Amino acid sequence: MVLGVADLTPERRDELLLKVAEKIERFDMITPAIFFLEMSKPLSFVGSQALLSFAPMAGLIMNEKLLEEFSQVMADRENVERLMVLLEEREAQKRKKS
Numbered sequence: 001m002v003l004g005v006a007d008l009t010p011e012r013r014d015e016l017l018l019k020v021a022e023k024i025e026r027f028d029m030i031t032p033a034i035f036f037l038e039m040s041k042p043l044s045f046v047g048s049q050a051l052l053s054f055a056p057m058a059g060l061i062m063n064e065k066l067l068e069e070f071s072q073v074m075a076d077r078e079n080v081e082r083l084m085v086l087l088e089e090r091e092a093q094k095r096k097k098s
Contacts (some may be wrong), residue, residue, distance in 0.1 A: 008073065010073075013079065016069055016070055016073050017073065017079065020070070021083065021086045021087055021090060024087060025090050029058075030091045031091070033087055034084055037080055037083060037087075038084065040080075041080050041081070042077075044075065045075050045077075046062050047074065048073075048074045048076070051067060051070070051074070055071070081094050
């Protein structure tokens, strides 16, 4: 079953974005991720649909429901912007600690 953006609560959306931001930060890829997101923002809907098309195969190695939810979140450009802001905030916090 494919979820629609309306099926995800704002809390779940934020939870998914936070998980992605944490993984990006863990691999120290914040700057490249922001650069990639900025470049691909106009194609976010197309990219999210591509994720959906690979969900059945990707389900063999990761949670298919999670992938479907994330693809629905990323279909909205505002959520791409939210992720970028979250990453920028984490980068700023990291700089303050250094």
